[in-house]
Structures are given as C-alpha cells and as structure tokens.
Amino acid sequence: MTFTLPGFDLEAFVRAALDEDLGVGLPGGGHDVTAESVIPAEARFSGVMDSRDAIVVAGLPIAAAFFRTLDSAMNVELLVEDGEEVEPGADLMRLTGNARAMLTAERSALNTVQHLSGIATMTREYVRAMGKTSAVLLDTRKTIPGLRHLEKYATRQGGAQNHRMGLWDAAMIKDNHILVAGSADEAVRRARDAGVGQVICEVDRIDQIEPALAAGASHLLLDNMPPETLRKAVALVAGRVPTEASGGVTLATIAAIAATGVDYVSVGRLTQSAPAADIGLDFNPL
Structure with missing residues (x-):
C-alpha cells in the first residue's frame, strides 16, 4: 500500500x-x-x-x-x-x-x-495521563520546519488529534494580534469581517471571554490558566464554543487540567521535545 x-x-x-x-x-x-x-x-x-x-x-x-x-x-x-x-x-x-x-x-x-x-x-503517554475524561489531546504548530506533516502524523498515531495544520486553515488570535488590534474582541471582529470561517481566540483572563464570544470567536484557547480558573471559564462558556487549555502542560499536570471540563488540551512538547x-x-x- x-x-x-x-x-x-x-x-x-x-x-x-x-x-x-x-x-x-x-x-x-x-x-x-x-x-x-x-x-x-x-x-x-x-x-x-x-x-x-x-x-x-x-x-x-x-x-x-x-x-x-x-x-x-x-x-x-x-x-x-x-x-x-x-x-x-x-x-x-x-x-x-x-x-x-x-x-x-x-x-x-x-x-x-x-x-x-x-x-x-510521548503522545500516547500524555493521552494515558489525561485519565478518563472527555478532553481530547491536541498537538500544535511547534514542529521542525519541513517535517510538520510527518510530525502531526506521528501525534495521530499516538492518539492525539491535530490542531490547525498551519497559518491557512484557521485564524488564531494571540496576544500580539490583540496588542495591535487593541482588544481580543476587536481582533476577532476583524477576522470575522474578513470572512475567516474558524476563528480561535486566545484569552488569559476570564473577563475576555464574553467579549470574544460576542465578536464571533468559534473556539477559545484558555492560556496558562490554573485548574480552578479553567473550571470557571468552562462554566462561563457553557458549551457555546469548544474550549482548549494550553500553556505549560506536563505529564504531571495534564490530568487535573483535563478534569476541568475543557474540550481540548494542547501540548507543544509532543513535537517540540519528544x-x-x-x-x-x-x-x-x-
């Protein structure tokens, strides 16, 4: 074959x-x-x-x-x-x-x-460490240039799902985009006005969630939030869009993070440090 x-x-x-x-x-x-x-x-x-x-x-x-x-x-x-x-x-x-x-x-x-x-x-180790939760493990764009398709293939073999493949298949609003746009909701609005179908917005504070959702975010990346804050964020979102925990996730912390009710947990080290x-x-x- x-x-x-x-x-x-x-x-x-x-x-x-x-x-x-x-x-x-x-x-x-x-x-x-x-x-x-x-x-x-x-x-x-x-x-x-x-x-x-x-x-x-x-x-x-x-x-x-x-x-x-x-x-x-x-x-x-x-x-x-x-x-x-x-x-x-x-x-x-x-x-x-x-x-x-x-x-x-x-x-x-x-x-x-x-x-x-x-x-x-390593991906399989992280999947197992998540325990019996409904959260799904995601990879990231932290791949060796030229090897992304192969490295993301490898994470799938380990049991993860692929996040966006590159800069082309989804918008991801991060802190530097927000810095230029002035706010998370303004950055999301600009992406929506440009006709982007999938708009992922990174938030690191609870008060950014409602404005980002009102502006049309289709996925929220909850950045570097401790488990207690993640639980509050998940409750506030209440299933309106998928939620993703990201930032500093390790084998020792991923079970507690996955148990907060987030839909996804993304881990850069799967491709960056294996x-x-x-x-x-x-x-x-x-």
Missing part, C-alpha cells in the same frame, strides 16, 4: 534527505564513499529493524520508501503497523536486497522512524 498524506510529497522528501546525506551538488559529493569503497556492488544483505525501547511505532512506510528508492527490487516486510505499541526487542521490519543501497539508506530511514516513534510514544526512540538495524551478508 502506498503511503500518502495530504500536502506531503513522500518521493520529494526521501530524495531530499538522501541527497543531503550523499552531498549531492557539493564538490566531491553525490555518492556513499564508504559503501562504494568497501562493499562489492553485487553484495546482498538481509536486515532486521528492531526497537530497543517500549514504543508506539510511527514512520515504517517512510523508512521502506528510503530503501526502495535506492533498490526498487528490495524486499521490505513491515512486521507491525504504525500506531502499534511494541515491547523492547520487537522486530519492526525485515529487508533483503542490495547491500550498498541498504547501507546508504540506513541512517535516513532510522532517523525518520526514531523521531516519529518518539513523538508517537526524545528519539531507540531503534536499530542489524545486517547479515547473504
């Missing part, structure tokens, strides 16, 4: 990553000097990618694309699916094919799976 994400060009991503590693366009670049000097062109390897940690897997189809780009005949068998939880020592992928191609693609493939699985794993999963790839000559 072909891996596709709206707005993401897998072929271009793989090619750009490999070209970067191979030094394409640089003096003396364009090839893997180690593999070409040490490994015979006709040599073949088998390989197994495995996890050294307990993780939520993400990125295996992308890793497979790296290998198949350099050896279209490579046999790639995915042993688990993205979104699955695996124990330490679990085999994730088996490979058989050209040895040089396998070695050249190895680092790019592993980096991708390690990074995305790290995000998915550690890479420990995943390896061992080869054997054939």
